[in-house]
Amino acid sequence: MVCIKAFKAVRPSEEFPDKVAALPYDVMSSEEARIMVENNPYSFLHIDKAEIDLGQDTNPYDKIVYEKAKENLNDFIDKGIFVKENKECLYVYRLIMQGRVQTGIVFCASVDDYINNKIKKHEHTREEKEIDRINHVDYCNANTGPIFLTYKNSEEINLIVEQWINSNETLYNFKSEDEITHIVWRIENEEVVNKLIKLYENIPEVYIADGHHRCASAAKVATIRRNNKVNFKGHEEFNYFLSVAFPHKDLYIMDYNRIVEDLNGLSVKQFLKKIEEKFSINIYQGTGPIALIKRGTFGMYLEQQWYELKIKEDLINKNDLVKSLDVSILQDYLLKPILGIQDPRKDKRIDFVGGIRGLKELEKRVDEGMKVAFLMYPTSIEDLMSIADIDEVMPPKSTWFEPKLRSGLFIHELE
Incomplete structure (x- = not known):
C-alpha cells in the first residue's frame, strides 16, 4: 500500500512546454548543457543546472549555483513562463519513441513510503550527489525533477487512464529535439482523482526505476524541515515528492x-x-x-x-x-x-x-x-523488481531507461 496525492503544480504555460522541457540534469555535463541551451532562454536547464548561467570556472556545487537556480525559477514564474494551478490535480504523461508508447501518472508520493521501503530501491546513492540535490531542492523550495517510478501492471488503472485521455483535450502535445513525442492531460475531476488514489493504495509494490538521488534528497529535505517545524502536522507539502509512475509493461531498458x-x-x-x-x-x-x-x-x-x-x-x-x-x-x-x-x-x-x-x-x-x-x-525490468523485492541492490549503472522523462513540465512546491 502506498500513499499518493494530487498537487498544485507549477508548470509551463501552454505556449512554452516544448521550450522549457529538458533532459534530466544528470545525463549531460555542464559543458554539454551550455551548448544545449544556446538560443533557448526558456530551457529548464537554466534552473536544473544553473551553473550554465555563471562563469565557465564555476564549481557546480557552489552556493551561488543554487542561489542562481532559485533566482531563475522565480524569474520564470514572474515572467509567466510558469503558471501555478489553482487546485490540486493529477496528470497523465505519455511519451512515444519510435512507435513505443509509455503512459504514466504524475502525482506526489509519500516521503514516509520511501523511508519505510514501501517504495523500493535497487541502487546505492553517492553522498556528494545527494548533497547537490538536497541543496537544489532546499534553495528552490521545490521538487524540480520527477522521480521515475514503476509498478506491476494494473488493468484497473489503465482503464481509467484510457477513458480519461479519450474524452479530454490535451494540456501539452509536442515533439522534443530527439523526436520523442510528449503528451500531457490534466486530471482535475475529484472523483477520478480519488479513484486513482485508492487504486494506488492497493498496489502491493512500487519501485524506483530512475532517480534514486533525487528521491533520497527529497526525503532528507523533508526530515530537515520536520525537525525545524514547530507545529509539524504530517500533511505539509514537503512530506511528499514529485513522481511519475508507469506500469512495468511500458518500460524499455537499453544497454x-x-x-x-x-x-x-x-x-x-x-x-x-x-x-x-x-x-x-x-x-x-x-x-x-x-x-x-x-x-x-x-x-x-x-x-x-x-x-x-x-x-x-x-x-x-x-x-x-x-x-x-x-x-x-x-x-x-x-x-x-x-x-x-x-x-x-x-x-x-x-x-x-x-x-x-x-x-x-x-x-x-x-x-x-x-x-x-x-x-x-540490457538488464530487464523483471530483474530490477526481483532484486528490489529481496531488498538487494544492483551494481551501479545497471539500467538505462528510454525515453527519458523531461524535467520542467511539472514542479512541486514544498511550502
Whole structure:
C-alpha cells in the first residue's frame, strides 16, 4: 500500500512546454548543457543546472549555483513562463519513441513510503550527489525533477487512464529535439482523482526505476524541515515528492555500456590471455553492428576490432539474482580482477555510455583515446523488481531507461 496525492503544480504555460522541457540534469555535463541551451532562454536547464548561467570556472556545487537556480525559477514564474494551478490535480504523461508508447501518472508520493521501503530501491546513492540535490531542492523550495517510478501492471488503472485521455483535450502535445513525442492531460475531476488514489493504495509494490538521488534528497529535505517545524502536522507539502509512475509493461531498458581508459599495465596480448581464463573470445566477423542475442555475452571493442566474449557457463551463479546479472559478471570477472576497477562508482578510469548513443559512440570514444569498450546485454525490468523485492541492490549503472522523462513540465512546491 502506498500513499499518493494530487498537487498544485507549477508548470509551463501552454505556449512554452516544448521550450522549457529538458533532459534530466544528470545525463549531460555542464559543458554539454551550455551548448544545449544556446538560443533557448526558456530551457529548464537554466534552473536544473544553473551553473550554465555563471562563469565557465564555476564549481557546480557552489552556493551561488543554487542561489542562481532559485533566482531563475522565480524569474520564470514572474515572467509567466510558469503558471501555478489553482487546485490540486493529477496528470497523465505519455511519451512515444519510435512507435513505443509509455503512459504514466504524475502525482506526489509519500516521503514516509520511501523511508519505510514501501517504495523500493535497487541502487546505492553517492553522498556528494545527494548533497547537490538536497541543496537544489532546499534553495528552490521545490521538487524540480520527477522521480521515475514503476509498478506491476494494473488493468484497473489503465482503464481509467484510457477513458480519461479519450474524452479530454490535451494540456501539452509536442515533439522534443530527439523526436520523442510528449503528451500531457490534466486530471482535475475529484472523483477520478480519488479513484486513482485508492487504486494506488492497493498496489502491493512500487519501485524506483530512475532517480534514486533525487528521491533520497527529497526525503532528507523533508526530515530537515520536520525537525525545524514547530507545529509539524504530517500533511505539509514537503512530506511528499514529485513522481511519475508507469506500469512495468511500458518500460524499455537499453544497454548501459562501459569504457575504460587503460589496460591496467597489460599489453593487448596479456589482456586477451587473462580474459580467456573466464570467457571464450571470438573475433566478430559480421559486416554490420555486433548483435548481442542473449545474457552472458558481451561485445568488446579494442584497437578498432570488435570481439564477442562469452562467460564460461560454470561461473554463473544462478542462485544469486545480483551475481547472475551481466553487469555483475563483467565487474566480478573482468573489470575488477583484470582491469583493477575496484569500485566503478568512484574509479575515474571508467566511464558509462547509455545505449541510446549507439555503438558508434563506443567506437568513437575508444578511437579518440579510451582503450577498451564493453557492450552490455540490457538488464530487464523483471530483474530490477526481483532484486528490489529481496531488498538487494544492483551494481551501479545497471539500467538505462528510454525515453527519458523531461524535467520542467511539472514542479512541486514544498511550502
